[in-house]
Amino acid sequence: xxxxxxxxxxxxxxxxxxxxxxxxxxxxxxxxxxxxxxxxxxxxxxxxxxxxxxxxxxxxxxxxxxxxxxxxxxxxxxxxxxxxxxxxxxxxxxxxxxxxxxxxxxxxxxxxxxxxxxxxxxxxxxxxxxxxxxxxxxxxxxxxxxxxxxxxxxxxxxxxxxxxxxxxxxxxxxxxxxxxxxxxxxxxxxxxxxxxxxxxxxxxxxxxxxxxxxxxxxxxxxxxxxxxxxxxxxxxxxxxxxxxxxxxxxxxxxxxxxxxxxxxxxxxxxxxxxxxxxxxxxxxxxxxxxxxxxxxxxxxxxxxxxxxxxxxxxxxxxxxxx
Numbered sequence: 001x002x003x004x005x006x007x008x009x010x011x012x013x014x015x016x017x018x019x020x021x022x023x024x025x026x027x028x029x030x031x032x033x034x035x036x037x038x039x040x041x042x043x044x045x046x047x048x049x050x051x052x053x054x055x056x057x058x059x060x061x062x063x064x065x066x067x068x069x070x071x072x073x074x075x076x077x078x079x080x081x082x083x084x085x086x087x088x089x090x091x092x093x094x095x096x097x098x099x100x101x102x103x104x105x106x107x108x109x110x111x112x113x114x115x116x117x118x119x120x121x122x123x124x125x126x127x128x129x130x131x132x133x134x135x136x137x138x139x140x141x142x143x144x145x146x147x148x149x150x151x152x153x154x155x156x157x158x159x160x161x162x163x164x165x166x167x168x169x170x171x172x173x174x175x176x177x178x179x180x181x182x183x184x185x186x187x188x189x190x191x192x193x194x195x196x197x198x199x200x201x202x203x204x205x206x207x208x209x210x211x212x213x214x215x216x217x218x219x220x221x222x223x224x225x226x227x228x229x230x231x232x233x234x235x236x237x238x239x240x241x242x243x244x245x246x247x248x249x250x251x252x253x254x255x256x257x258x259x260x261x262x263x264x265x266x267x268x269x270x271x272x273x274x275x276x277x278x279x280x281x282x283x284x285x286x287x288x289x290x291x292x293x294x295x296x297x298x299x300x301x302x303x304x305x306x307x308x309x310x311x312x313x314x315x316x317x318x319x320x321x322x
Contacts, residue, residue, distance in 0.1 A: 001028045005066040008073035009034045012163045015046040016296040024314035071095045093126045100128040101195045112302045115250045122305045132294025134192040136224045139271045140286035143246035145203035153209045158226035159216040187214045223262040225287045232282035269297035269315045
């Protein structure tokens with residue numbers, strides 16, 4: 001059994017992670033750390049887990065007693081954690097923050113997008129889990145980059161559910177503002193852009209154009225739907241063959257010949273991709289569940305790779321029928 005610990009256990013992504021891990025046949029959760037909820041039952045915060053676990057939050061960190069640590073704290077907190085704690089030599093770590101996603105000489109973390117870095121992840125010790133928007137957009141673009149087909153600016157419009165803003169309430173997250181509403185935030189400067197550009201350069205280092213990204217806040221709880229426009233004169237069926245080939249060993253990514261919608265992926269670890277060519281432009285639609293494929297599902301996928309398990313272990317989830 002893989003003994004795991006979770007730091008920052010009270011947020012939405014941590015709740016989804018716990019839900020996956022308590023039902024994972026090869027995992028035992030040793031502790032779930034939260035200083036603000038120490039001593040409280042997990043189900044007091046994550047009420048959907050009634051009947052699944054009787055664990056309580058703790059403010060202790062017995063790192064030497066576990067094999068894998070998931071860090072679900074906010075951005076900037078992971079570097080603080082790594083600097084202020086003695087990390088056991090063989091402990092594997094999956095970090096949810098953006099702190100280690102960009103490659104540097106001193107960065108020991110591997111960028112954890114399995115569809116791009118599967119072999120490197122399997123051989124790594126530390127994993128930087130990708131951002132949710134970044135995952136959705138990259139999966140739509142990577143087959144083109146792998147075939148040197150990206151030329152000119154890339155235009156992306158993507159909408160995310162309210163859980164993407166995290167569990168802490170704010171003026172743009174409470175129900176009366178978000179319901180029946182739509183708004184743009186961080187256009188052109190979203191924090192996930194650098195990791196998207198890094199991954200494209202990994203496959204197509206000649207790409208030097210802009211990615212024009214406009215993110216939207218949606219009036220639904222979970223999911224991301226991205227529309228991506230690129231210059232392209234290739235035949236659509238040939239492009240589908242490239243996508244099918246690129247993702248043939250990726251068990252959660254499905255290039256689809258018919259139109260896709262968000263409900264097909266919510267509550268799953270899937271990414272669906274649809275292609276349409278209009279003149280010299282290619283429209284790529286890509287959708288994921290922001291809490292699963294965009295966060296906790298990919299984290300478990302990465303853990304599976306780290307410990308030599310099938311990628312799909314614990315992740316055979318099905319969407320709602322409605």
